[in-house]
Every structure is written in C-alpha cells, then in structure tokens.
Amino acid sequence: MKQFQYVHPSTQQSVLDAINKPGTKIIAGGTNLVDLMKRGVTAPDKLVDINRLPLKGITATKTGLHIGALALNSVVSEDNLVVEKQPLLSMALKSGASPQLRNMATVGGNMMQRTRCTYFYDITMPCNKREPGSGCGALEGFNRMHAIFGASPQCIAVHPSDMCVGLAALDAVVVIAGRKGERRIPFTGFHRLAEDHPETDNHLAKDELIIGVEIPDNNFAKHSYYLKVRDRQSYAFALVSVAAALDIDNGTIRQARLAMGGVAHKPWRLFDAEKALIGKPVSEESFKQAAQIAMQGAKAYQYNAFKLKLAPASITEALKHASGLV
Ligand code: SF4
Secondary structure, three states: OOOEEEEEEOOHHHHHHHHHHOOEEOOOOOOOOHHHHHOOOOEEEEOEEOOOOOOOOEEEEOOOEEEEOOOOOOHHHOOOHHHHHHHHHHHHOOOOOOHHHHOOOHHHHHHHHHOOHHHHHHHOHHHHHHOOOOOOOOOOOOOOOOOOOEEEEEOOOOOOOOHHHHHOOOOOOEEEEEEOOEEEEEEHHOHHHHOOOOOOOOOOOOOOOEEEEEEOOOOOOOOOEEEOOOOOOOOOOOOOEEEEEEEEEOOOOEEHHHOOOOOOOOEEEOOOHHHHHHEEEHHHHHHHHHHHOOOOOOOOOOOOOHHHHHHHHHHHHHHHHHHOOO
C-alpha cells in the first residue's frame, strides 16, 4: 500500500480546509476505503479522519428525524426513534453486511461506499469506473450481480447499499456542508447513473462533506418491509432488494413508496409503480400489477436474466409483507 498522510481534525471547518486538496480522501469507519486501498484500487496521498466531529446524533425534529453522518449503522438500526418512526430504515440496515461491519460503518460512509463489481476490485482487469477509458470487464464478463435498469455501455455496476434503498424510499434528504455553507439534496438525486462518467458515483463535490440525513415524518411505520434476496442469509450483497412502504386506509392504499437495490447504479426508486398503487385495494393482484409496471425498461445481460423474474416477484412479496397480507 502506498504511504499516506493521516490527519484527524476536530472541527468541521478544519475538515473542509483539509479535503480541499487533490489526493485527499475522508475516512470514518473505513470499512470500504481500507479494502480499496489494500487492493490498489485507490491510493490517496492523505486521509482526513472525521471521527472527532460531533455528527453522531439521532434526533427528532419538528418535521422528522435527523441522523448524523457519523452515526453507526448498528446504532441507527437499534435506535428507539428509528425503530418506532422509520422501521423500514432499521430493517434495511440490519440486512446489510455483518454485525461487526455495521458496528464500524457510518451513515455517511454507507452512502459513499463503492460498487462491489469484482472487476472494479481486480486491478488487472479493465474497468471504466476505476480507470476511465479502459473498458468494462463486466459487459462481456460474469455479470450475474449487475444492473437491469439505467445501465450504460460504459458501466453496468450496481450500488451495493441496503440502507440507501430504504432512505431513497423514505424521501430522505442529504445534508451537505461546503466552504460556501450548507445545502440539501433529495436522497434520490444524491447518487447518479453511470452514463458517460462511471468514475463518479454521486453528486457530492470533492470539497464537500456529508453531515447528516433528514427523514420527513410519514404514515408508513405500520406497513413497511425490506426484502433482500441474496445468495446466503448474512454478509452478502443483494441480488435484488425491495424497500416497500404503504399508507393504508380501510383496505385501500393511500400512498406508496418503493425502491430497489441490486438493480441499478443508484438506489432505484419505482415512482410509476407507486402511482399505480394509489387508490388500489390491498391485494396480490394490485401488487403484481405494480410490479409489472416497475419492470418497464428493464434489460438483462448474459448472466443476470434471472433478475427479470426475481425483481417483480420480490416487489410483490415485499408489498405483501408490508401490507400484512402475509
Ligand atoms: Fe467497472 Fe462498472 Fe464495468 Fe464493473 S461494470 S467493470 S465497475 S465499468
């Protein structure tokens, strides 16, 4: 591993000053970054450890919940406020990684983790995300884990997070600090599709810092579910995952939120399927129709065609669980 400088500032301003230089990376839990450094995928000159910043709080506000960027995944998943008000987020977090990793990983770091495409981690293979212009090993390679929505000829990788799928469904907002002050981005607009720049995963500028996430209050706590389909029951990334949240009034769906993981370069929100559910009765038929709408535009590659069947079945199943049908 390349030698690097390590600093651990104690104020937000000193972090912003430190990251405003090329070759600098932020470290918090380090559960992805250290792997990337060991494998030579990334080689920063300087690491800025932000763990001394006071960004661990989970608080109720007038409009929802605020979760600090340094709150640990394990702590958020067990927090009473989160479990009571946003159980979907708790479920999504508990399905991610392993207890040991959740105990180190932070909310901000979870958002910033990179794809787990094996070609990205193998520096002997071409990868446009790691080395723009070098090609994509997965396009003609073993692409079983890869995207079925929104992929580009440059990159067909998927975003690996479970937490982010839950936050996308819950209309969360990302709070960001920069040298010009704070700004907020809707969670669904934080990550980006690969398009012609697969090397860029999200819309965070290099000199900005995630300081928290806000989740607005909603009526989904009674009827939400996170379904993750994977090769083994723990410590595995999603083949397909679904975050489903429903607001049900007397057997009729008033509002719906749906997002998927394991299918796109970003958490994939299913807006059309959500609209189709409004006013429908709680029934398997309603859910199957929504799942079919959600699959419009899906495209498979050589080894991931199974996702074209697995994804709608998972949407239907998640909605059945969320609604209480099963
Ligand atoms: Fe790299 Fe993306 Fe292709 Fe994977 S899918 S090899 S991350 S360019």
